[in-house]
Amino acid sequence: MNETIRELLAKVGGLPVAVETLEDGADLYAAGLSSFASVQLMLAIEEKFDIEFPDNLLNRKSFASISAIEATVAQILKAREAA
């Protein structure tokens, strides 16, 4: 999942730095992720993983780092399995 998220981030994140240089825990907003790019990333992740972010996870925190995104996606996938 980490790889896929990194690919999408490279594609729609519009970051001024190469995604490979970012640690999993690096602050993506500090790295230059704009508000609008985070929305693009959210939509790309939804499509790729065939999931829908619930309203309570549509916030900055969910997209703050690559590991935060992984955790959020994992949480959504888990909730879907449980459902």
Next chain:
Amino acid sequence: MDMQVSFLDRLFDAGLLIDTGVDGLYGRSGQFEDVIAAFERLIDNVGGADGAEAMRFPPGMNRAFFEQSGYMKSFPQLAGTVHSFCGNELDHMSLLKCMEVGEEDWTADQKATDIVLTPAACYPLYPTVARRGNLPKSGGLFDLQSYCFRHEPSKDPARQQLFRMREYVCMGTEQHVTDFRQLWMDRGVEMMKSVGLDVTIDVANDPFFGRAGKMMVNNQRDQNLKFELLIPITSTTNPTACMSFNYHQDSFGTKWGLNLEDGSVAHTACVGFGLERIALALFHTHGLDTKAWPESVRATLWG
């Protein structure tokens, strides 16, 4: 009949607003305009000494700048574009025929012009300032007023499709522009008190479109980027935003290439007065006849 409709009807009956047959598109009486003019003088009295550079743009803006602003990403549902007939004589004949028969939409062949209706008074400002080159060390302070268009037809007289927005826009460092915003939040409360209006200030969000917009809303609120000064007009439980205080971080600075003297990207903030809403709040609170308003309010507005 709900409260919004009845207040609108009272405004029509009193002649303060003039019905045009379209919800949210109204004429204004002399008395209504007099209140707006008086309130704008009050704004001048409070903010005049700050030395803002005044600019007035018509209520249409360059379509290229509108496109660059990204408005369609966030608020496609509110935008209004200006279209015109650009055909030849033959096209004119079919246009007239189409209008006469009335079965088809005669506007379908209208072509987009280079003009888009201004969605907020400050939109034409950013590209104008960017063209001048770097901002001076002291930053920039601008005074704007324009009719603005938002496509949201409603019976609520406080939600008009064409309305006036008076704005101050500040450009500079983060500290500079957030201080400016705080100053106007304090001033706004004082100003409204001085004309006898009950106000609260609350964190707010713009009406971003769709699910993606939900995330923009959450981001905006989490970061306290927008505050509104609220006054009861058509509802006490949902008071109306009559002023807004917006901190754009460096997003407009980056988008438009607004840089400070040292080359760093400018932060920006704007403070907007919804002039019709403030006039409506005054009429709602003090009654529909300005001559009967409390003496202290009249003195503040008309001296």
